[in-house]
Amino acid sequence: MDGKELKEITSRDVDFAQWYTDICKKAELIDYSSVKGCMIIRPYGYAIWENIQKELDRRFKETGHENVYMPMFISESLLQKEKDHVEGFAPEVAWVTQGGNEKLPEKLCVRPTSETLFCEHYANIVKSYRDLPKLYNQWCSVVRWEKTTRPFLRSREFLWQEGHTVHATSEEAKEETLKMLNIYADFCEEILAIPVVKGEKTEKERFAGAESTYTIEALMYNGIALQSGTSHYFGNGFAKAFNMKFMDADNKEKYMFQTSWGMSTRIIGALIMTHSDDHGLVLPPNIAPIKVTIIPIGKNNTEILDKSYDIARNLKLEGITCNVDNSEKTPGFRFAEAEMRGIPIRIEIGPRDLENNRCILVRRDTLEKIEVSLDNIIEEVIKLLLEIQNSLYLRAKIRRDDMTKSVLTIEEMKALSERENGFIKAYWCGDRACEDKIKEETGITSRCIPFDEDNQDGKCCVCGKDAKHFVYWGKQY
Amino acid sequence: MDGKELKEITSRDVDFAQWYTDICKKAELIDYSSVKGCMIIRPYGYAIWENIQKELDRRFKETGHENVYMPMFISESLLQKEKDHVEGFAPEVAWVTQGGNEKLPEKLCVRPTSETLFCEHYANIVKSYRDLPKLYNQWCSVVRWEKTTRPFLRSREFLWQEGHTVHATSEEAKEETLKMLNIYADFCEEILAIPVVKGEKTEKERFAGAESTYTIEALMYNGIALQSGTSHYFGNGFAKAFNMKFMDADNKEKYMFQTSWGMSTRIIGALIMTHSDDHGLVLPPNIAPIKVTIIPIGKNNTEILDKSYDIARNLKLEGITCNVDNSEKTPGFRFAEAEMRGIPIRIEIGPRDLENNRCILVRRDTLEKIEVSLDNIIEEVIKLLLEIQNSLYLRAKIRRDDMTKSVLTIEEMKALSERENGFIKAYWCGDRACEDKIKEETGITSRCIPFDEDNQDGKCCVCGKDAKHFVYWGKQY
Numbered sequence: 001m002d003g004k005e006l007k008e009i010t011s012r013d014v015d016f017a018q019w020y021t022d023i024c025k026k027a028e029l030i031d032y033s034s035v036k037g038c039m040i041i042r043p044y045g046y047a048i049w050e051n052i053q054k055e056l057d058r059r060f061k062e063t064g065h066e067n068v069y070m071p072m073f074i075s076e077s078l079l080q081k082e083k084d085h086v087e088g089f090a091p092e093v094a095w096v097t098q099g100g101n102e103k104l105p106e107k108l109c110v111r112p113t114s115e116t117l118f119c120e121h122y123a124n125i126v127k128s129y130r131d132l133p134k135l136y137n138q139w140c141s142v143v144r145w146e147k148t149t150r151p152f153l154r155s156r157e158f159l160w161q162e163g164h165t166v167h168a169t170s171e172e173a174k175e176e177t178l179k180m181l182n183i184y185a186d187f188c189e190e191i192l193a194i195p196v197v198k199g200e201k202t203e204k205e206r207f208a209g210a211e212s213t214y215t216i217e218a219l220m221y222n223g224i225a226l227q228s229g230t231s232h233y234f235g236n237g238f239a240k241a242f243n244m245k246f247m248d249a250d251n252k253e254k255y256m257f258q259t260s261w262g263m264s265t266r267i268i269g270a271l272i273m274t275h276s277d278d279h280g281l282v283l284p285p286n287i288a289p290i291k292v293t294i295i296p297i298g299k300n301n302t303e304i305l306d307k308s309y310d311i312a313r314n315l316k317l318e319g320i321t322c323n324v325d326n327s328e329k330t331p332g333f334r335f336a337e338a339e340m341r342g343i344p345i346r347i348e349i350g351p352r353d354l355e356n357n358r359c360i361l362v363r364r365d366t367l368e369k370i371e372v373s374l375d376n377i378i379e380e381v382i383k384l385l386l387e388i389q390n391s392l393y394l395r396a397k398i399r400r401d402d403m404t405k406s407v408l409t410i411e412e413m414k415a416l417s418e419r420e421n422g423f424i425k426a427y428w429c430g431d432r433a434c435e436d437k438i439k440e441e442t443g444i445t446s447r448c449i450p451f452d453e454d455n456q457d458g459k460c461c462v463c464g465k466d467a468k469h470f471v472y473w474g475k476q477y
Numbered sequence: 478m479d480g481k482e483l484k485e486i487t488s489r490d491v492d493f494a495q496w497y498t499d500i501c502k503k504a505e506l507i508d509y510s511s512v513k514g515c516m517i518i519r520p521y522g523y524a525i526w527e528n529i530q531k532e533l534d535r536r537f538k539e540t541g542h543e544n545v546y547m548p549m550f551i552s553e554s555l556l557q558k559e560k561d562h563v564e565g566f567a568p569e570v571a572w573v574t575q576g577g578n579e580k581l582p583e584k585l586c587v588r589p590t591s592e593t594l595f596c597e598h599y600a601n602i603v604k605s606y607r608d609l610p611k612l613y614n615q616w617c618s619v620v621r622w623e624k625t626t627r628p629f630l631r632s633r634e635f636l637w638q639e640g641h642t643v644h645a646t647s648e649e650a651k652e653e654t655l656k657m658l659n660i661y662a663d664f665c666e667e668i669l670a671i672p673v674v675k676g677e678k679t680e681k682e683r684f685a686g687a688e689s690t691y692t693i694e695a696l697m698y699n700g701i702a703l704q705s706g707t708s709h710y711f712g713n714g715f716a717k718a719f720n721m722k723f724m725d726a727d728n729k730e731k732y733m734f735q736t737s738w739g740m741s742t743r744i745i746g747a748l749i750m751t752h753s754d755d756h757g758l759v760l761p762p763n764i765a766p767i768k769v770t771i772i773p774i775g776k777n778n779t780e781i782l783d784k785s786y787d788i789a790r791n792l793k794l795e796g797i798t799c800n801v802d803n804s805e806k807t808p809g810f811r812f813a814e815a816e817m818r819g820i821p822i823r824i825e826i827g828p829r830d831l832e833n834n835r836c837i838l839v840r841r842d843t844l845e846k847i848e849v850s851l852d853n854i855i856e857e858v859i860k861l862l863l864e865i866q867n868s869l870y871l872r873a874k875i876r877r878d879d880m881t882k883s884v885l886t887i888e889e890m891k892a893l894s895e896r897e898n899g900f901i902k903a904y905w906c907g908d909r910a911c912e913d914k915i916k917e918e919t920g921i922t923s924r925c926i927p928f929d930e931d932n933q934d935g936k937c938c939v940c941g942k943d944a945k946h947f948v949y950w951g952k953q954y
Contacts, residue, residue, distance in 0.1 A: 031598060034555055035585065038548030040598055043613070046544050067523050071515030072587075072618060072634055073571075078511055091577050094550075096587065098572040099622035099633075108512065110549075110573065110587070117510060121517055124508065136520070140618070141549060145576035156576075157549055 011278050016222045017150075023272055024151040027281040027340050037149040037156035041265070044341065047289035048268055049159065053139065055191050055287075056161060056263065059183050065135040065163060070117040072140070073108040078116050082241040085115060088208020092144045094156075110143040115209065115234075115260055118164035119242035122256065129168050129248045132256065133176070137163040152269035153226075153477050160264035166256040168248065170235065173257035177233040180261040181214045184229035192267070193284040193393035194218050194274050195400050196228060197423070197472055199448030204435055207260075211235040217447045217472060219400045220273035223421025225447050225474040228270050231261035269477070274396050275365070281342030282365055284392050285385040291315075292322035292381060293343045297331050297350035304349055307374070311347065311359075314378050320385070339364060344388050345381060365392055404472075410462050413473065414442045423447065423474050427467035429460035437462050438473065447472040488755050493699045494627075500749055501628040504758040504817050514626040514633035518742070521818065524766035525745055526636065530616065532668050532764075533638060533740065536660050542612040542640060547594040549617070550585040555593050559718040562592060565685020569621045571633075587620040592686065592711075592737055595641035596719035599733065605724045606645050609733065610653070614640040629746035630703075630954050637741035643733040645725060647712065650734035654710040657738040658691045661706035669744070670761040670870035671695050671751050672877050673705060674900070674949055676925030681912055684737075688712040694924045694949060696877045697750035700898025702924050702951040705747050708738035746954070751873050752842070758819030759842055761869050762862040768792075769799035769858060770820045774808050774827035781826055784851070788824065788836075791855050797862070816841060821865050822858060842869055881949075887939050890950070891919045900924065900951050904944035906937035914939050915950065924949040 009022035024030045029045030041049065057067075073096065080086045093109040111117070122134060139161045149155045163180060167173040181198060188194045196216035206213040210232040218228045238244070239255040248254050275282040285291050292315055296308045308324045315322045325334050331348075338346045348360040359377065361370045365388050372380045403422030407413045413424055424444065428434060438461075439445055449469045458467040486499035501507045506522030518526065534544075550573065557563045570586040588594070599611060616638045626632045640657060644650040658675060665671045673693035683690040687709035695705045713732035715721070721733045752759040762768050769792055773785045785801045792799045802811050808825070815823045825837040836854065838847045842865050849857045880899030884890045890901055901921065905911060915938075916922055926946045935944045 031601065033548050033594060034597060035548045035550050035552055035594075038550060040548065040594075041546040043543035043545055046546055049546075050544065066520035067527065068520055069518040069523055069526075069618075069636060071510050071512045071517065072620070073512045073515060075512055093577065094573045094585075095575040096571045097574045098584075100569050100571075107575075108571075117512075117517075120511060121508060141546075143549070159546060 009278065009280065012221060012276075019278070020269075020273060021151065023276055023281055027342065029268070029272075029281075030151045037146060039149075039151050039155050041159075044289065045268065048271070048283070048287060049265060051287050051289060052191075052263075052267065053161075055187060056183075057139075059187065060137050060161075060163065063135075063179065063183070065137045065165075068136045068138050069140070070111075070114050070121070070138055072111050074111055074114075074116055076107050076109065078120065079109055081116060081119075082209050082238050085209035085238075089113065089144075092146065094143050094145050111140075112142055112144045113260075113262070114138065114140075114142075114162055115164065115238060116242075118260075119238050119244060119258075122166045122258075123242050123244040126166060126244070126246050126256065129246055132168045132246060133165055133172065135163075135165045135176075137161055150269075152265050152272070154266075158265050160262050163259070163261045165259045166239075166244065167258070168246065168254070168256070170257045173235075173259050174233055177212070177214060177231045177259045177261070180259070181216065181229070181231040184231070184261070184263055185216050187263075188216060188218065188228060188267070188270075189393065191284070191286045192271050192274075193286070193389060193396060194228070194270055195393065195397040197448060197450055198452075199450040199472065201230075201448060202432075202435060202446045202471070204432060205446060207232045209234065209237060211237065215448050217423075217474075218270050218274065219403055219423055219474070220270065220477070221276075221399070222273070223403050223475075224273075225423065225472075225476045226266070226270045226273070227447075227476065228267055229261070229263040232259060234258040234260070275392055276342065279336075279367070280340030282392070283342035283344060285344045285389045288342065288344050289321065290323055290341075290343050291320050291385060292345045292347060293338045294322060294324045294347045294349070295331060295334050295338065296324065296326055297348060301351060304351065304354055307354060308347075308349060311374075311377055315381060318378060318382065320381065335362075339367075345384055347377075347381075363388060365395075408458070408461060410438060410441060413438065413444070413461060417442050417444050417475070421475055423472050425470055425472055426461040427458035428469050428471045429463055429465045430468035431460075431463065434460055434462035442473075444473050444475055447474050447476065486755065486757065489698060489753075496755070497746075497750060498628065500753055500758055504819065506745070506749075506758075507628045514623060516626075516628050516632050518636075521766065522745065525748070525760070525764060526742060528764050528766060529668075529740075529744065530638075532664060533660075534616075536664065537614050537638075537640065540612075540656065540660070542614045542642075545613045545615050546617070547588075547591050547598070547615060549588050551588055551591075551593055553584050553586065555597065556586055558593060558596075559686050559715050562686035562715075566590065566621075569623065571620050571622050588617075589619055589621045590737075590739070591615065591617075591619075591639055592641065592715060593719075595737075596715050596721060596735075599643045599735075600719050600721040603643060603721070603723050603733065606726050609723060610642055610644045610649065612640075612642045612653075614638055627746075629742050629749070635742050637739050640736070640738045642736045643716075643721065644735070645723065645731070645733070647734045650712075650736050651710055654689070654691060654708045654736045654738070657736070658693065658706070658708040661708070661738070661740055662693050665693060665695065665705060665744070665747075666870065668761070668763045669748050669751075670763070670866060670873060671705070671747055672870065672874040674925060674927050675929075676927040676949065678707075678925060679912060679923045679948070681909060682923060684709045686711065686714060688714065692925050694900075694951075695747050695751065696880055696900055696951070697747065697954070698753075698876070699750070700880050700952075701750075702900065702949075702953045703743070703747045703750070704924075704953065705744055706738070706740040709736060711735040711737070752869050753819065756813075756844070757817035759869070760819035760821060762821045762866045765819065765821050766798065767800055767818075767820050768797050768862060769822045769824060770815045771799060771801045771824045771826070772808060772811050772815070773801065773803055774825060778828060781828065781831055784831060785824075785826060788851075788854055792858060795855060795859065797858065812839075816844075822861055824854075824858075840865060842872075885935070885938060887915060887918060890915065890921070890938060894919050894921050894952070898952055900949050902947055902949055903938040904935035905946050905948045906940055906942045907945035908937075908940065911937055911939035919950075921950050921952055924951050924953065
């Protein structure tokens with residue numbers, strides 16, 4: 001094999017969906033199991049998730065959050081306590097009806113999200129304003145019984161983190177909601193090199209039971225939007241349903257104010273669809289499990305091998321994860337494999353290179369080859385990793401901006417959305433009827449009301465009345 | 478409150494079971510939820526689990542293992558593929574029979590363990606001897622529908638890691654099985670300060686479907702044994718049931734050899750029942766989320782506060798996790814709280830101490846108070862943490878050894894086990910009938926055939942025939 005077989009993936013410009021699945025399989029991120037709609041996350045995919053966890057968990061802990069673990073089962077009566085919430089989730093949960101050989105007296109659902117469990121717990125442990133705030137998070141898997149599934153993007157079981165906090169005042173809870181949205185946004189931009197639009201969901205698109213839902217929206221290579229993380233402010237709606245009261249400093253009993261926020265393995269889908277290409281996965285250095293792979297060329301050349309391991313050792317001393325691919329495969333195959341796995345830099349060293357005290361760095365993002373002296377290889381790698389990280393972000397941002405267009409009427413919106421994918425900005429009066437009409441006529445939905453609304457002086461693209469917002473619309477995953 | 482209320486826990490010598498539950502609740506390790514048999518792991522309990530994960534995960538990765546994630550559901554037909562395995566687990570699994578509003582065509586169990594899923598995956602991805610070994614691990618929760626449950630020790634859902642590996646030869650698989658058992662044993666002794674007996678389970682006590690099961694057995698304060706980690710060698714029994722073949726270097730198709738090994742949140746139960754006392758939890762420094770707590774005494778004394786934060790800063794520079802408890806509670810309450818939470822060292826500083834350039838260190842394990850100069854506080858803390866760690870291990874080992882007794886006949890065994898709890902060493906011929914008889918007559922079971930059998934020249938304590946093993950017996954959790 002010379003790597004051609006490995007490289008045989010569908011082109012992303014020919015069939016984006018097939019290209020995506022090819023990458024997931026060929027980069028060995030996932031495999032299918034016989035359990036319909038559930039996927040296996042393979043070591044390389046899981047290593048990416050572990051890096052995501054490490055980065056997010058550090059940010060959560062730095063902002064005072066603590067991890068806990070709640071049961072995976074929710075009884076039917078507990079799930080039903082908050083009316084909007086159960087309506088949103090009941091149609092898509094998996095039900096356990098039998099334990100061992102016995103039928104259960106009450107059926108239990110496998111958690112689709114854990115608001116109800118946290119509410120019950122907080123009602124139990126919080127007595128006084130001195131016990132507030134409680135800032136909890138949990139890393140776990142959740143289940144939603146989806147009809148059609150796709151790796152990372154939509155599966156019946158997926159991994160995520162869900163933060164759930166309670167506060168003495170609504171101001172503090174609102175502040176928490178936005179703080180966590182900003183953490184998600186910074187994480188996406190700084191670590192995953194994915195530019196995002198921060199904003200609020202319209203009422204129609206809100207989380208079941210929330211007073212406000214905030215979101216970060218990313219645009220994939222094909223112009224389809226992906227909701228990448230959400231943060232919800234609940235007011236005290238759940239608090240009232242679950243009797244979550246505390247004694248305040250003024251000696252009055254009050255209801256707590258609540259938030260929740262989550263990011264899931266879905267973000268790996270966003271990572272793939274933002275940066276990868278027809279050669280395989282492309283990973284930003286800040287999230288790549290292996291940042292550099294060193295490929296010695298020439299059989300049994302101990303000098304080259306020694307030099308390769310020497311470079312690897314020095315890179316590791318700088319905290320740069322790397323490996324030496326000294327397998328029996330041909331150089332061509334090893335190059336293709338490194339490309340398929342999206343390793344940000346590949347270092348090639350052959351006999352002639354060693355003679356001339358140099359080696360070749362190959363950037364995964366551009367596939368550009370750079371000759372560098374072995375004398376300053378470590379500095380060059382460090383510099384190049386930074387450049388790749390920045391360049392991936394910028395390229396994604398320019399593409400996103402290019403694919404963001406404004407329209408004034410629903411007719412223009414319809415014509416544009418039929419011609420191409422992307423974000424469409426359009427004025428909206430705030431009425432649900434106009435939002436419904438857009439969905440009906442164009443098939444696209446509101447993504448968010450952006451925080452940095454540049455211009456609010458317009459007329460609603462549907463009814464022509466004074467607009468309240470300049471909204472992002474688009475097709476979505 | 479002066480801490481008396483906090484300290485009101487049952488004495489471990491009066492009612493061990495109630496004492497254990499009191500510790501779990503009052504040290505805020507767990508809480509109950511309305512979902513019967515499932516527990517909530519609270520921040521302090523989860524922080525202990527995170528430390529356990531970190532230590533084990535590092536050891537797994539250093540020995541070449543990779544983390545993956547398998548689906549939480551197993552279809553009934555997949556679970557049934559290996560006969561012994563399904564017989565062992567089917568009676569205690571939870572069944573999902575409904576997804577959304579529809580009845581499922583085939584019911585799915587929530588994984589009680591994931592051998593079947595790993596087998597299916599390995600059959601799928603391993604083609605050649607070059608693909609072997611595969612050394613996978615996963616961190617997840619599993620469900621076993623227990624009738625009676627107790628925090629950490631036995632709950633319907635619990636957290637664990639399960640390693641699953643496949644190898645080209647049985648020798649390599651056997652080596653892996655023992656390597657992982659040794660990792661568990663070292664971890665328990667070095668980090669948790671829990672002495673363990675390493676050995677093999679008798680056929681009667683083996684894991685469903687295994688050829689050999691190895692175990693580490695610990696003895697709790699009350700003399701009851703707790704199986705603390707197990708490692709199984711499967712031969713190629715599952716490989717045959719799941720058609721897991723590979724092309725070997727000699728161009729012959731062969732079945733893979735397989736292992737699995739696991740450690741769960743149960744080990745937190747062992748940690749509690751080995752070291753804790755009537756004042757609350759006692760944690761060995763190597764696993765404690767907070768190693769040192771500093772308690773400034775005297776209201777609004779900024780000099781004392783400054784000194785406290787100064788010490789905290791310097792401890793953190795040495796990698797020692799610590800906090801300053803400057804809450805409004807009385808010193809007595811704060812002392813009791815630190816004791817209840819098992820923080821290894823508490824530092825008390827009052828106005829008179831500061832005047833004399835000294836402070837008091839209080840060891841949680843012995844409650845001994847030690848006056849030290851503020852000039853060498855950091856060195857003293859480092860030294861004392863080491864001493865506490867060693868001393869906890871030694872004290873547990875001496876107790877375990879004291880509670881380990883040998884008998885020659887089943888009558889002696891019966892009399893001893895009625896008189897006191899502990900490990901009982903007795904000769905055994907290896908026959909299942911004699912093992913069954915011991916269970917019947919004395920109620921105790923075999924814990925393990927130890928690796929370091931000191932004396933095999935005896936007669937079976939039941940039938941009087943030549944013994945094969947000098948076995949550990951005991952009551953168990």
